[in-house]
Amino acid sequence: MSIQNTVDLEAFRRDWDNWHRWHETVRADRHGFLAITGLHFLSGSPERFVDAPGAWSAGPDGVVVELADGEELAVGGATVRGRYAFGVIPERGGVNAVAGDAVIEVARRGGHHIVRPRHPEYATRLNYRGTPAFPPDPRWAVPGRYVPFAQPRPTTVGSVVEELRHVYEAPGRIEFDIDGQPLSLTAFDGHRPGTLTILFTDATSGVTTYAANRSLQVDAPAADGTVILDFNRATNLPCAYTDFATCPLPPAENRLPVAVEAGERIP
Structure with a gap:
């Protein structure tokens, strides 16, 4: 019926x-899922990724990024440099950090901390035809x-x-x-x-x-x-x-x- x-x-x-x-x-959207350039699972050891500034790690206290000289992010409208702690992110929660034209999604999925950069000029987004x-x-x-x-x-x-x-x-x-x-x-x-x-x-x-x-x-x-x-x-x-x-x-x-x-x- x-x-x-x-x-x-x-x-x-x-x-x-x-x-x-x-x-x-x-x-x-310019920062939607079609703009994602990588899915990075974080561990306790700092790691760098080609599509996001900083060295990223995660532990019991949440996600931490170590930004090198000349690197910066904007979080909540404020510019951050050096070491920045995002704190504990709840399951299915997330924080967006801005790096130039890109948005760096910092999130928790399935019990894992992840980083997903979103670049508006990524080919998947630019080539999308509906x-x-x-x-x-x-x-x-x-x-x-x-x-x-x-x-x-x-x-x-x-x-x-x-x-x-x-x-x-x-x-x-x-x-x-x-x-x-x-x-x-x-x-x-x-x-x-x-x-x-x-x-x-x-x-x-x-x-x-x-x-x-x-x-x-x-x-x-x-x-x-x-x-x-x-x-x-x-x-x-x-x-x-x-x-x-x-x-x-x-x-x-x-x-x-x-x-x-x-x-x-x-x-």
Whole structure:
């Protein structure tokens, strides 16, 4: 079941076009994921990288950079030289330092401290020509029901980086059906309070859509748990474009046995 019989098709497609243009603009931001030039895992020994100033290390007290004479970074609008401690960075947190035209992302992913420089002139960004997508179709705006768990469930998932693991809190699942087939997806907390994020694969994965994962943002459920899964807005994660991402894989139960021919396709 979908909302296809109750929508203005022209307005539906116009809204999707506006959303898709906005999403592409964000993706191609001068310091977005397409601008990343390296994924550097830090250890206790200071190490230099070709795409960032300083010698970087990490320990129990967090990330430290040692800047040589003539090197500097801007952190929080203030210029820093010499030794600078970023402190303890929480999981999935990060700090951006500025070095000329570049942004140096200092973050923690899967329990590891990382540095990811982002250079606007990187070829991956400059050569980006957009992502193909299935035509928007109200059939794929599927109503569902959010079922919260008694307690949020810590859920460990894999990563596109071998041996890296992510742990997310799953507050509940979404139940729905496609062509009469009952299905469900485990949901994680979304980017805004009350919203939900779905990571999934389906029968199109590796055929017409990106093999590892796709992501779907879901508005906060109504008081009765009603939600809309608008698969037309299923997007690729950054790992579809760069080897320097640490994207999570969907939990095993989020591998749908149906072909969801909606949303973004293989870049």
